[in-house]
Amino acid sequence: MGSISAYETSVGKRYRVRYRKPDHSQTDKRGFRTKREAEDFMASVEVSKLRGEWVDPTRSKMTVAEWAEHWYDARPAAGGSIRPPAAGRARRALAVPGRAR
Structure with a gap:
């Protein structure tokens, strides 16, 4: 579980x-306008961890x-990975929009 402070x-x-991450290190998120928003966020974090x-x-x-x-x-296919030509095409297609976050 986590804690909420004003x-x-x-x-x-x-x-x-x-709150604690799955690796047990502590982190936080701030800026919630209401305590209810903070409680909802904390509950969603706990559910997603579970x-x-x-x-x-x-x-x-x-x-x-x-x-x-x-x-x-991370996606092995026949031969161990995506075929190099397909990967190359995808990298070229992502050249400009790939900088987006």
Whole structure:
């Protein structure tokens, strides 16, 4: 489980959720306008961890091209990986939009 704490900003009260990642390191997310929003977020984190669907927020900082590269490497096919010509075409197709996050 995690914890919720209130703090003051120049625009008023906000809430921070502190929770543990599956690797047991601590992280937090802040800026919730209501305690209810913070509680809902904390509950969704716990459910996603229990289901094995939790994604580290720092991984969301990777570009589309970086994610595609990771995806290609993780998907073995006949012969061990996607055929090089198909991978090359995909990399070229992601050249510009691949920088998007």
